[in-house]
Every structure is written in C-alpha cells, then in structure tokens.
Amino acid sequence: MEKLINLTLKVWRQNGSKAKGRFETYKVNNVSTGSSFLEMMDMLNEQLVNEDKVPVAFDHDCREGICGTCSLYINGRPHGPDDDVTTCQLHMRKFTDGQTITIEPWRSTAFPVIYDLMVDRRAFDKIIAAGGYVSVNTGGVPDANAIPIAKADADEAMDSASCIGCGACVAACKNGSAMLFVSAKVSQLAMLPQGKIEASRRAKAMVAKMDELGFGNCTNTGACEVECPKNISLSNIARLNREFLYAKLQD
Secondary structure, eight states, X not given: OOOEEEEEEEEEEOSSTTXXXXXXXXXXXEEETTSBHHHHHHHHHHHHHHTTOOOOOOOOSOSSSSSOOOOOEETTEETOSSSSOOGGGOXXXXXXXXXXXEEEOOOOTTSOEEETTEEXXXXXXXXXXXXXXXXXXXXXXXXXXXXOOOHHHHHHHHHXXXXXXXXXXXXXXXXXXXXXXXXXXXXXHHTSHHHHTTHHHHHHHXXXXXXXXXXXXXXXXXXXXXHOTTOOOTHHHHHHHHHHHHXXXXX
16 A cells, blocks of 8 residues: 655765765655655655755656666665666655665766766767677578577577666676676677677677776676676676687687
C-alpha cells in the first residue's frame, strides 16, 4: 500500500568541474512511496522553481532502465539501495519517513562534473571509438542459423551486450576502474565470429584508451559486479585479460 513520506535531502551542488562543490539540504514532503526516485527529484525541482531558486541538474532520458544516463550516487551506492536497478527504476518505498538521503554525482577523475549531479561520461564513448566495433565487411544479414555459434557463446555474448554504459562500475570501484565496462564491450564481440578478426587490435586499443583517459586499475574487489544494474559478470574481466595478453604476445 502506497503512503506519503517526508524526506531530508542532502544534494551535491557544483557549478562546473572547476568550481568548488558543496552539499545543500532540502526538505521534500508528501512523497508517495509508489513514485520513482527521479519523480521525487522532479518534486524537489518544482519546489525550488516555485521558490525562485535554481533547480538541481541531473541526467535522465528513457526512465525505463535502458539508457543508463540516470547516474546518481545515493546514500553511498550507485543507483541507490535497491539491487539490479538503475536510479529511474528505484522506488521511494525503499526509504522511510523522516529519512535523510545523500545524493552525489559519480566520483571519478575520468567523469568530471558538468553541473551539480551531471558528469561528463564521454570517456566511455572514446573507449568504444578506440575499438568497440566491427569494421570488417561481413556481408549482408545472414539467416539466423547460417553461422554456427554455440548457444552458450551466443548467450554469453548477449549477456555482455546488455551493459548500458551507465558508469556504476566506475563509481563503485575504489580505484575508479572501467574494467567491467571495457571487458563487457570486448566480450560481446570476442565471443562471436564477426568479432574475432579484429580481436587483438581491439583489446589493445581499448585498454590503452582506458588507461589514457585516467581510469584506475582493477584490484578485483568485485564492487563493480555487485552494483551493476545489468549483472555484468566479473568473468568478462578475466576474458579481457586473456584477450589482451594474447594480443601482446602476438606483437
């Protein structure tokens, strides 16, 4: 049964990556436990606008757990206290009446703050541009059964491809590592015949770009897998390491 709760919000405000940020405290009352977290943020912004104050900037788009843009760090966890969901899928029933909620942007050198809770995640796009694609001509679209691919491999490739690039893995990692993201993008191609032709170049180029952009090293704490809303497996990191080592041995 839905009910109304009153909340105290500690929200990170920052006017760009060069400015000094700070927490500001707001009260939001009569929030339905059936509403989503972003709907609660909409309520806050409507309240601020009515008070002639600057609304809080935050990223969102599809609000269906697909696009990965709703990147909020809520009470010490990427996407908040629920499991296997993005922020837009987080419901207010996960919070209690009178609770204080701390809301921050992703914290990573590679994700500089644009404004308030919005961060620049173009670093992920640059990693994909470095090699996360198939550029060879593989011909027209064949029948589904024309290229023999073991079902286990196809399933694993699809699981890896479910990564939405939200950056929760980076935010959760104490080192700000992007290894889970990069390994998922490498794995979704490495498991399929079309991706094997450029496998060596892909692994080296994407890892090099990741390092260049300032992401940290992976120390296998597993926080990335725990906080990933799409349950991307750590086994992808092991595959990336194998692909990278094989590529270096070919030099």
